[in-house]
Amino acid sequence: MTEDRPLRQIIEETPPGSVIFRTDYPQYNAEFVGNVLAKLVEENLILKLGQGIYYRPKMSRFGAVKPSIIQIAESIAKRDNTKILPVGETVLNELGLSTQVPMNYSFIAVSSGRTIKLGNQTIVFKRGVPRNFAYQTTLMAYLVQALKALGKDNVGETELTQIRKLIRKEPEQDKLRQDLMLVPIWMRKILSPIIKKNGNETDTLDKQ
Numbered sequence: 001m002t003e004d005r006p007l008r009q010i011i012e013e014t015p016p017g018s019v020i021f022r023t024d025y026p027q028y029n030a031e032f033v034g035n036v037l038a039k040l041v042e043e044n045l046i047l048k049l050g051q052g053i054y055y056r057p058k059m060s061r062f063g064a065v066k067p068s069i070i071q072i073a074e075s076i077a078k079r080d081n082t083k084i085l086p087v088g089e090t091v092l093n094e095l096g097l098s099t100q101v102p103m104n105y106s107f108i109a110v111s112s113g114r115t116i117k118l119g120n121q122t123i124v125f126k127r128g129v130p131r132n133f134a135y136q137t138t139l140m141a142y143l144v145q146a147l148k149a150l151g152k153d154n155v156g157e158t159e160l161t162q163i164r165k166l167i168r169k170e171p172e173q174d175k176l177r178q179d180l181m182l183v184p185i186w187m188r189k190i191l192s193p194i195i196k197k198n199g200n201e202t203d204t205l206d207k208q
Helices: 007-012 030-042 069-079 088-094 138-150 157-169 173-182 185-207
Strands: 018-021 047-050 053-056 058-060 063-065 084-086 104-109 114-118 121-127
Touching: 007 030, 018 069, 030 047, 030 053, 047 114, 053 069, 069 084, 069 088, 069 104, 069 114, 069 121, 084 088, 084 138, 088 104, 088 138, 138 157, 138 173, 138 185, 157 185, 173 185
Parallel strands: 104 121
Antiparallel strands: 018 053, 047 053, 058 063, 084 104, 114 121
């Protein structure tokens, strides 16, 4: 059983690429957990990302590979049993619609809002309305937030080209078409021709 194994062993056996929280080990005394984590940080076996947040790094020939802010935010959401979506510059950067790397990463969440410091970067969670989380595909949920961030008068050919690439890669095309009926009308006018054309191309390839 987990309780019978030393905490250090449990953490060392955590798969590389995992975000670890100090609260992951309630069967141990909190001060003891903090001391073990601090020791592992000193030994470079884990990285400290922020207050009570650690990372078991994947290793490459260039050294430890740090997690993306999206991965950290999703790990926090999973721990808290909530849903989140990147918004603003965060979602634009994630979808390749902007090359600007934000210092403050913004998300909307089903739960209440809060701010988390990660070194010189900040993750901001704001409470979002339920309809933002009603989509069957993650891509459509992200696209809605991305188009909202851009504004309908700022969607040019560069943005449309990237959106076409994203839609072409989406494996759940049927669900994407169903999601289309839930988006605001001005977004539907932008996305509908792309999704329908992609669907027609897929059907043609399937028949060949």
